Amino acid sequence: MTTLPLGDKVALVLGGSRGIGAAIVRRLAADGASVLFTYANAAAQADAVVADVAARGGQAAAVRADSADPRAVRDAVALTVARFGRLDILVNNAGLIGMRRPQGYDIDEFDRMYAVNVRGPLVAAEAAQAVMGEGGRIIMIGSIVADRVGVPGGAIYASTKGAIAAMTRGLARDYGPKGVTINNVQPGPTETDMNPADSPHRAWLTAQSPLGRVGEPEEIANLVAFLAGPQSSYINGASLTVDGGFTL
Numbered sequence: 001m002t003t004l005p006l007g008d009k010v011a012l013v014l015g016g017s018r019g020i021g022a023a024i025v026r027r028l029a030a031d032g033a034s035v036l037f038t039y040a041n042a043a044a045q046a047d048a049v050v051a052d053v054a055a056r057g058g059q060a061a062a063v064r065a066d067s068a069d070p071r072a073v074r075d076a077v078a079l080t081v082a083r084f085g086r087l088d089i090l091v092n093n094a095g096l097i098g099m100r101r102p103q104g105y106d107i108d109e110f111d112r113m114y115a116v117n118v119r120g121p122l123v124a125a126e127a128a129q130a131v132m133g134e135g136g137r138i139i140m141i142g143s144i145v146a147d148r149v150g151v152p153g154g155a156i157y158a159s160t161k162g163a164i165a166a167m168t169r170g171l172a173r174d175y176g177p178k179g180v181t182i183n184n185v186q187p188g189p190t191e192t193d194m195n196p197a198d199s200p201h202r203a204w205l206t207a208q209s210p211l212g213r214v215g216e217p218e219e220i221a222n223l224v225a226f227l228a229g230p231q232s233s234y235i236n237g238a239s240l241t242v243d244g245g246f247t248l
Helices: 019-030 044-057 070-084 106-129 155-178 202-208 217-228
Strands: 010-014 032-038 060-064 090-093 136-141 183-186 241-242
Touching: 010 019, 010 106, 019 032, 019 044, 019 060, 019 217, 032 044, 032 070, 044 060, 060 070, 060 217, 070 106, 090 106, 090 217, 090 241, 106 136, 106 155, 136 155, 136 217, 155 183, 155 241, 183 217, 217 241
Parallel strands: 010 032, 010 090, 032 060, 090 136, 136 183, 183 241
Antiparallel strands: none
């Protein structure tokens, strides 16, 4: 009999209906975790992920929640515990991306992006660690733009991901004494609906990669699954890049 690495664990994934988030939900469920995930608007895609997990013998549930709303984020944590009895793993994947317009940066977009990309993960982490026991895992999904922006117009988005890297280091100090680790996964260019194959930037992105391609969502999920598991117990406060060498 094979013991799954997350067979007795419960996970919450904020932003799990598509792209990297959906791949994370599928992978954690395949590794044995019971997973609740949130979505903002993509109800049909969320239902498809739940059905796919069930078809593979896993357990997942979806709830609509806006990560810019602190109450909705805290409610998602509480719902996970109410439904599955505990919370062991939090993955903060929900995020917005935006670029500078010709007339300049938009302050409303700035506020919204920080609410989702920075405040939401902090609220979720604080709520989650309060109900986690020793061995709890919090995983942020940042971006390589925290280290290398690459193209003009990404200042606001990059600054949110830089904040996530710094927040991860700080919270590792706060949560470590109770045995809860927190780490930050920084994907490079990845095949998602925000970076489709017909993107005008695709040729440049692939040319910059030593591997000559962009990543697959499952390749990001592989690292998340490792960080969620028992073998990552001495990794804490780290920002780990998964980009095929893009930032070399």
